[in-house]
Amino acid sequence: MVDFEDDIKQCVQTLKAGGVILYPTDTIWGLGCDALDKTAVDKVFSIKQRPKEKSLIILLAEARDIINYVAAPHPDIIDIINSFDKPTTVIFENALGFPDNVVHEDGSIGIRVTTDSFCKSLIKRFGGPIVSTSANISGASAAAHYPEISEEIKHNADYIVQYRQNDFTPAQPSRIVKINDDGSLLIIRG
Numbered sequence: 146m147v148d149f150e151d152d153i154k155q156c157v158q159t160l161k162a163g164g165v166i167l168y169p170t171d172t173i174w175g176l177g178c179d180a181l182d183k184t185a186v187d188k189v190f191s192i193k194q195r196p197k198e199k200s201l202i203i204l205l206a207e208a209r210d211i212i213n214y215v216a217a218p219h220p221d222i223i224d225i226i227n228s229f230d231k232p233t234t235v236i237f238e239n240a241l242g243f244p245d246n247v248v249h250e251d252g253s254i255g256i257r258v259t260t261d262s263f264c265k266s267l268i269k270r271f272g273g274p275i276v277s278t279s280a281n282i283s284g285a286s287a288a289a290h291y292p293e294i295s296e297e298i299k300h301n302a303d304y305i306v307q308y309r310q311n312d313f314t315p316a317q318p319s320r321i322v323k324i325n326d327d328g329s330l331l332i333i334r335g
Contacts, residue, residue: 149263149308156304157271164303165189167294169312170204170277171232171261172319174288176302177204180274183244189276190246192301195283200249202234202319203256204277206268211256214241214274219324226258232319233257236333247276257319263308279318289316 156166156177163185166177176192178185180203190197205211208226211218216239219225226235240247240254248254257277259265268275279287280294288294291310299305321334 149266149306152263152306152308153267153270156267156306159304160185160271160275162303163188165192165301166304166306167280167299167302168263168267168306169261169291169309170264171257171259173316174280174291174294175277176280176298177275177277179271180243180247180276183246186244186246186276189278192298193278193281193283195278197246198250199283200253200255201247202277203243203247203254203274204264204268205256205258205274206265208258210274211237211258214243214254214256215239216241219326219328221328222324225324225328232259234319234321236321236323255321263306287318 156168159166160179163182165185165188168175168177176189178189208223211222215237218237234255234257236253236255238253240252243254280298281287282295282297290313323331323333325331
């Protein structure tokens with residue numbers, strides 16, 4: 146396994162400085178920043194040329210961290226998250242503590258608890274949630290692999306992760322769900 150320690154250090158330094166990273170996630174390549182830094186989030190929107198009405202996905206390292214960012218999640222949220230067998234983003238109502246440019250206009254937030262070792266290490270070392278949005282100009286195809294990322298995106302990122310640039314394992318965006326009151330899932334994107 147490739148050692149990603151230097152990438153983690155560089156990413157944390159970039160995130161703490163309000164920068165944007167280009168990094169491999171548990172799904173496809175993404176642009177990321179400190180999810181609690183309004184200015185950094187604005188930079189992600191600018192790089193993607195994405196309308197600000199479209200919200201962003203947040204990555205967390207542990208299911209238990211959801212209670213810090215969502216008012217009244219489902220009582221069984223940790224068990225539900227831990228039962229997922231593939232990367233799944235959950236739409237939660239009543240986001241807490243995020244800048245307004247991260248939260249959807251209806252007050253909801255999309256959160257994915259990552260199982261990817263690189264992302265999990267990065268989030269834990271950084272000490273907070275990070276944005277995860279596909280590394281493409283809005284409307285263009287998402288980049289499953291590093292060589293598919295446009296030069297414009299690469300040029301505008303403050304740090305590009307070296308780890309997994311040559312990984313061509315099949316990848317796709319996460320499933321998106323809402324959790325019903327009974328704990329069942331409403332699939333928004335399969």
